[in-house]
Structures are given as structure tokens and as C-alpha cells.
Amino acid sequence: MxxxxxxxxxxxxxxxxxxxxxxxxxxxxxTNGKLPPGSMGFPIIGETFEFMISHDACQFPEFVKKKILRHGPLFRTSLFGAKIIISTDIGLNMEIAKTNHIPGMPKSLARLFGENNLFVQSKESHKHVRSVTTQFLGSQGLKLGMIRDMDLVTRTHMEIGARNGGFDAKETASKILMECLAKRVMGEIEPEVAKELTKCWIHFPKGWFRFSWNIPGTGVYRMIKAREQMMKILKDTVFKRRASGEDLGEFFSVMFGDMEGGAVKISVEEAVEYIFIFFLISNESTPNVLAATVKLISDNPKVMQELKREHDRIFRGRNEKETEADLTWEDYKSMTFTQMVINESLRLTSTAPTVLRIIDHEFQAGDYTIPAGWLFMGYPNVHYNPEKYDDPLAFNPWRWKEKDLTAILSKTFIPFGAGSRLCLGADFAKLMTATFIHNLFRYRWSMKTETTVLRRIILMFPGGSDIQISGETEMDNSSGY
Ligand code: HEM
Structure with a gap:
């Protein structure tokens, strides 16, 4: 015994x-040298729960603020089971973005995107899809093949919403985005296929950026199922069109090298996985930032007034020229104040990391060593630096006067990341937001004052993002800012 x-x-x-x-x-x-200071929290869980506390979308998370006070602009932690380095130093963020290629995502989350995911595959395939995407979403592609459709789709959704007294900004933006992108990427798709794809998106869980336990009944499980279903629909569509000799749509044709002189570069599976990620990234970012921009405008009567003047001038110009009511590229380029508003909103709402990388070789940052294999999260704290932006917490579009409004990246502005992973949809997102604002000013509108915009990595609108429409607008004839 x-x-x-x-x-x-x-x-x-x-x-x-x-x-x-x-x-x-x-x-x-x-590590081979000295790790940045910080704590790793509890085994596996790390400091995830503290990190995931939601916060005002226009304020940096308390978690990051507290850590900076304790450790300075570079510290270590653990989130979602991964070892993480967080940096709020713009110089270091740019350097890491330039010298590291693998997108930063804990392994547990990366697998949600599929095994064939081009972003984790070879540099060459990645380069190829970037170049194809840029052909469609660069300013030339937007000017020739997107602006007209985007204007029409936006106007139609707003007319429907206005008849009902209003609409949800984020949901409407999401529908506009999907319609514009799906058509551009896949050409005309049959209504049933479009319906099926939309259904998958509806079943797509909100806030998938969390611990990824694939257990039936959980959001992650539903996401994986929705992804599988979407892949199947997309693949079937491509195979069906190929078999019947139908047009694949310009994007797929270029992607497979089917266009004149092209060499087949990637498989259908890889292309479809890319499309899925592409839709996911665009849908998780643009409708949220757009709805947050509308909220910022609605809360600032002076900005509202200035925008109304700018858009009324464009509407008046059209009547004088007696042209059809489509938005032109010249109209878009003349929306100087709107672009100042968009830049200011991007600056203020960038309270999440915009440079995400897996460190691919040991990196020396001053006295500290960042080990290979660790995940790097670069926060754009520079957007809130009072030496770069006077009164940084204020929403002040006028601060962008005389600045280069076409730049999507600078030493003080990094909402779209940097380096080889710089966002491919930045121009598209800006055009879509401007088109949305433009068409909104056809109406007298407001957003509920109680609308709240929070962030838990991703922007969230817990009470929705309702826009109320109270009739058509009257023209403002006064001169601009
Ligand atoms: C306001 C809206 C948007 C914001 C704030 C945003 C921001 C970002 C950021 C921060 C990155 C990561 C860059 C890095 O790690 O260095 C990124 C990557 C990316 N974005 Fe966007 N994005 C937006 C809209 C879009 C749209 C509309 C699309 C597609 C139509 C898109 C497609 C992509 C793609 C494909 C990547 C990955 C690029 C690569 O890995 O090569 N984004 N975006």
C-alpha cells in the first residue's frame, strides 16, 4: 500500500x-540575444483576453497604451497561442515590412484560409496575383472598368434604402462591394450562383479573428464550412465555363494566363482560394471603415456642410453639361475635400496593427533581438503623434489641405501597411468611400447620435450603423472651403 x-x-x-x-x-x-521586454501571460492563452477587450475605434487600445508606458515602443507578448512582438515605432515597422515577406497570422488562424492559400505560398505566385490584381484595382483599372458600375450600384442601393427611410451603412456598403468585385472578378454570374455566394457570406461569422477551435457549433466551424461551400461554388463555376467555352471573366483569364500570350501560372484551386481571401479582406475592411467615416461626418456639422457644398457643385456641373448622371473620373478627382475626409478617417480609425509579418530571419532592433518565427504586429501610432498631427485625437480633415491626397503610404501615414504586402485594394476602397459619400449627399441624411464604433482588432458597430434619410437635398450654392 x-x-x-x-x-x-x-x-x-x-x-x-x-x-x-x-x-x-x-x-x-x-533567443540568441536580448528579447524585447514584456510578459508572455498564461501558457497558450497568453494575454489574449486583455488584448481582445473592445475599445473606442478612434482610441488606441488600453492594452497597447499600458504596455508602452511600462516597456516602451517595442515589447513582447503572446496572443492566440503565438509568440508576438508588438512595435509602435514607425521606422521599425517600415523596415520589417520591407525585409519580411510572410504575412503575419498565428498558425491557428492561418489554417482558416486554406492549405493552398497563395499568401503562404511561393513569392513568385504571390507576385503574379499582385500584378494581376493591380491591373484591375489600380487607378487605370478603376477609371476604365469600375467607377461607372460602382456609381450605378451605389445609387440603386441608396434609392431602395431611401424609399424605406434609411439603411444600414455597413451592410449596404458590403452589398455594393460584393456586387462590384464579383462582377469584375468573375464577369456576369448567374443569379442563383450570386445568391448562393451571398448566403455563404451571411453565414460567415462576425469577428472570426479569435481563438480558432474548429468545434461544431462554433463560429470557426461555421466559417470553415462557409469557406468550403464558397470554394465549391467558385470552382464549379470556373470548370463549367471552361467546359462550355464560356467567358471566364477578365480577372480569371489573366490569372490563369488564358489571355493572349499568357502562360498558365496557377491552378484553379489556388486562384479560387485567392479570390476567397481577397473577398474576405475587402469585406472585413472597407464597409467598416466606410461606415465609421459616415459616423465621423455625421457627428461634425462643419464637415457635413463642406461636403455638401463640394458634392452639390458636382451635381450642378452635370446639369449644366446636360450629361447623363454618371459619376466620372474627373468628378472623382475634383472631390478634394472628400478625399481629405477619407484620409482623416483612415488616420483616426487605424487603431489596429497595419504591418503583420512572420519574422523570417533573426532581426536586430537596437539592443533587442527579434527571433525568427515570431509574429510581428506594427501599430501605426504615428497617426496619433502630436508632433506629426496637431491635436491628433480631433477629426480635422482640413489638416490634409495642400497634402498629396493620392499617397497611400508615407512616413506619417500607414493605414494600408507597407512593403511587399501593401494593401492591393487601397485605391478601390478610397473610390468606393468617395462614391458612397457622393451619392449620400443626394439626400438629407444623418446617422443616429447613439451609434457607437468600437474596435476588437476589427471595427464593430454593436448597435448597427443606421443612416436615416429625410428626403432629397436642396442645392447649396455657396463657394467652397
Ligand atoms: C479601408 C479599407 C482597407 C484597409 C484599411 C486595408 C488595409 C490593409 C492592410 C493594413 C493590409 C496589410 C498590409 C501589410 O501587412 O503590410 C492589407 C492587405 C491587403 N488588402 Fe487591404 N485594406 C482595405 C481595403 C481592401 C480592399 C477593398 C481590398 C480588395 C479589393 C483589399 C485587398 C487587400 C489584399 C489582397 C491584401 C494582401 C496583400 C498581400 O499580402 O500582398 N484591401 N490591407
């Missing part, structure tokens, strides 16, 4: 010692 008791005492002691050792190793990761 005593022997059995001793045996179990030894086993339990060994387990305790092993656990203590693992916890010690977890809390004190080793």
Missing part, C-alpha cells in the same frame, strides 16, 4: 516539475 502511495507521489511530483519547467520556458523564451 505504501509502495503504491510512493509511486503516485513520484509521478505527481514529476508532472508538477515538468509543468513548472514548461511554464518557465513559456514565460522566458530563449
Amino acid at each position: 505504501v509502495e503504491v502511495y510512493e509511486f503516485w507521489t513520484v509521478i505527481v511530483s514529476l508532472i508538477v516539475v515538468k509543468l513548472c519547467h514548461l511554464i518557465y520556458k513559456w514565460s522566458n523564451p530563449t
Whole structure:
């Protein structure tokens, strides 16, 4: 009896010692040099729960603020089971963005995007899809193949919404985005296929950026199922069109190298996975930023007035020229104040990391060593630096006067990331937001004052983002700012 008791005492002691050792190793990761300061939190969970507390979308998260006070602009932590370095130093963020290629995402989340995911595959495939995407979403592609459709789709959705007294900004923006992108990427799709794809998006869980346990009933499980279903629909569409000799749509044709002189570069599976990620990234970003921009405008009567003047001038110009009511590229380029508003909104709402990379080789940052394999999150704190932006917490579009409004990246403005992973949809997102604002000013409108915009990595509107429409607008004839 005593022997059995001793045996179990030894086993339990060994387990305790092993656990203590693992916890010690977890809390004190080793490196060839000196790690940035910080703490790794609890094993596996790390500091995820503190990190994921939602906050005002126009304020940096308390988690990051507290860490900066304690450790400075570079610190280590652990989130979603991954070892993480967080930097709020713009110089370092730019350097890491330039010298590291692998997109930063904990492994547990990366697998949600699929095994074939082009973003984790070869540099060459990545280059190819970037170049194809730029042909469609660069300013030339937008000017020739997008602005007219986008204007029409936006106007139609707003007319429907206005007849009902209003609409939800984020949901409407999401529908506009999907309609514009789907047509551009896949050509005309049959209504049933479009319906099926939309259904998948509806079942797509909100806030998928969390621990990714694939257990039936959870959001992650639904997401994986929705992804599989979408892939199937997209693949079937491509195969069906190829078999019947139908047009694949310009995007797919260029992607597969089917266009004149092209060499087949990637498989249908890879292309379809790319399309899925592309839709996911665009749909998680633009409708949210757009709805937050509308909220910022609605809360600022002077901005509202200035925008109304600018858009009334464009509407008047059309009547004088007696042209059809389509928005032209010249109209878009003349929306100087609107573009100042969009830049200001992008600056203020960038309270999440915009440079995300897996460190691919050990990196020396001053006295500190960032080990290879760690995940790097670069926050754009420079947007809130009072030396760069006077009264940085204020929403003040006028601060962008005389600045280059076409630049999507500078040493003080980094909402779309940087380096080889710089956002491919930045121009599209800006055009879509401007088109939305333009058409909104056909109406007298407001957003509920109680609308709140929060952030938990992704922007959220817990009470919705309702826009109320109270009739058509009257022209403002006064001169501009
Ligand atoms: C306001 C809206 C948007 C914001 C704030 C935004 C922001 C970003 C950021 C921060 C990155 C990561 C860059 C990095 O790691 O250095 C990114 C990547 C990306 N974005 Fe956007 N984005 C927006 C809209 C869009 C849209 C509309 C599309 C597509 C139509 C899009 C497509 C992409 C793609 C494909 C990547 C990955 C690029 C790569 O890895 O090569 N984004 N975006």
C-alpha cells in the first residue's frame, strides 16, 4: 500500500516539475540575444483576453497604451497561442515590412484560409496575383472598368434604402462591394450562383479573428464550412465555363494566363482560394471603415456642410453639361475635400496593427533581438503623434489641405501597411468611400447620435450603423472651403 502511495507521489511530483519547467520556458523564451521586454501571460492563452477587450475605434487600445508606458515602443507578448512582438515605432515597422515577406497570422488562424492559400505560398505566385490584381484595382483599372458600375450600384442601393427611410451603412456598403468585385472578378454570374455566394457570406461569422477551435457549433466551424461551400461554388463555376467555352471573366483569364500570350501560372484551386481571401479582406475592411467615416461626418456639422457644398457643385456641373448622371473620373478627382475626409478617417480609425509579418530571419532592433518565427504586429501610432498631427485625437480633415491626397503610404501615414504586402485594394476602397459619400449627399441624411464604433482588432458597430434619410437635398450654392 505504501509502495503504491510512493509511486503516485513520484509521478505527481514529476508532472508538477515538468509543468513548472514548461511554464518557465513559456514565460522566458530563449533567443540568441536580448528579447524585447514584456510578459508572455498564461501558457497558450497568453494575454489574449486583455488584448481582445473592445475599445473606442478612434482610441488606441488600453492594452497597447499600458504596455508602452511600462516597456516602451517595442515589447513582447503572446496572443492566440503565438509568440508576438508588438512595435509602435514607425521606422521599425517600415523596415520589417520591407525585409519580411510572410504575412503575419498565428498558425491557428492561418489554417482558416486554406492549405493552398497563395499568401503562404511561393513569392513568385504571390507576385503574379499582385500584378494581376493591380491591373484591375489600380487607378487605370478603376477609371476604365469600375467607377461607372460602382456609381450605378451605389445609387440603386441608396434609392431602395431611401424609399424605406434609411439603411444600414455597413451592410449596404458590403452589398455594393460584393456586387462590384464579383462582377469584375468573375464577369456576369448567374443569379442563383450570386445568391448562393451571398448566403455563404451571411453565414460567415462576425469577428472570426479569435481563438480558432474548429468545434461544431462554433463560429470557426461555421466559417470553415462557409469557406468550403464558397470554394465549391467558385470552382464549379470556373470548370463549367471552361467546359462550355464560356467567358471566364477578365480577372480569371489573366490569372490563369488564358489571355493572349499568357502562360498558365496557377491552378484553379489556388486562384479560387485567392479570390476567397481577397473577398474576405475587402469585406472585413472597407464597409467598416466606410461606415465609421459616415459616423465621423455625421457627428461634425462643419464637415457635413463642406461636403455638401463640394458634392452639390458636382451635381450642378452635370446639369449644366446636360450629361447623363454618371459619376466620372474627373468628378472623382475634383472631390478634394472628400478625399481629405477619407484620409482623416483612415488616420483616426487605424487603431489596429497595419504591418503583420512572420519574422523570417533573426532581426536586430537596437539592443533587442527579434527571433525568427515570431509574429510581428506594427501599430501605426504615428497617426496619433502630436508632433506629426496637431491635436491628433480631433477629426480635422482640413489638416490634409495642400497634402498629396493620392499617397497611400508615407512616413506619417500607414493605414494600408507597407512593403511587399501593401494593401492591393487601397485605391478601390478610397473610390468606393468617395462614391458612397457622393451619392449620400443626394439626400438629407444623418446617422443616429447613439451609434457607437468600437474596435476588437476589427471595427464593430454593436448597435448597427443606421443612416436615416429625410428626403432629397436642396442645392447649396455657396463657394467652397
Ligand atoms: C479601408 C479599407 C482597407 C484597409 C484599411 C486595408 C488595409 C490593409 C492592410 C493594413 C493590409 C496589410 C498590409 C501589410 O501587412 O503590410 C492589407 C492587405 C491587403 N488588402 Fe487591404 N485594406 C482595405 C481595403 C481592401 C480592399 C477593398 C481590398 C480588395 C479589393 C483589399 C485587398 C487587400 C489584399 C489582397 C491584401 C494582401 C496583400 C498581400 O499580402 O500582398 N484591401 N490591407
